[in-house]
Amino acid sequence: MATTDLLLTAEEYLRLPDNGCPSELVRGRIVPMNVPNFRHGKLCNRIGRLLGNYAEERDLGHALNNDAGVVTERGPDTVRGPDVSFYSYARVPKGADPAGYPDVVPEVAIEVRSPTDRWAKVLEKVSEYLNAGIDLIYVVDAQSQSVFAYSADQPNAILSGDDELTFPPPINGLRIRARRLFDP
Secondary structure, three states: OOEEEEEEOOOHHHOOOOOOOOOOOOOOOOEOOOOOOHHHHHHHHHHHHHHHHHHHHHOEEEEEEOOOOOOEEEOOOEEEEOOOOEOOOOOOOOOOOOOOOOOOOOOEEEEOOOOOHHHHHHHHHHHHHHHHHOOOOEEEOOOOEEEEEEEEOOOOOOEEEOOOEOOOOOOOOEEHHHHHHOOO
């Protein structure tokens, strides 16, 4: 007897009640995730503050934290939750706070790699983000104190120490030394 799994759409996934366990929707199926540790939260907060303060002071767009959903694939749907993301006002107008997932992807997605994250899964997310049209993806790795940069228009790069994270317009003036992310 054959069984078929019911695949969820992004909209159905959004309407599900909170079951107390973090998850993402991957090709229509719910995938549970671990609750991140203290260091992960600290890095996400630091990155979110630096990006968010820069964008807010210059009135450039929305900086989001806390795994705000991004639809990266349709049919079947995938909803990923970057640790930090940035949407310019050109993509999501000022004052607009979509009730669901935006119809557009952010310009920037930042993932903070947890000690339990396997690189193959992280790179799968990076590939989805690039294919969905996200301009720049940074993967922050506390273990190596490195930041891995991915872009459709540039070769991949590994940043550490005094290397600077740079960003696409309209936040292209923001520059963050990699070491600043890992300062105690």
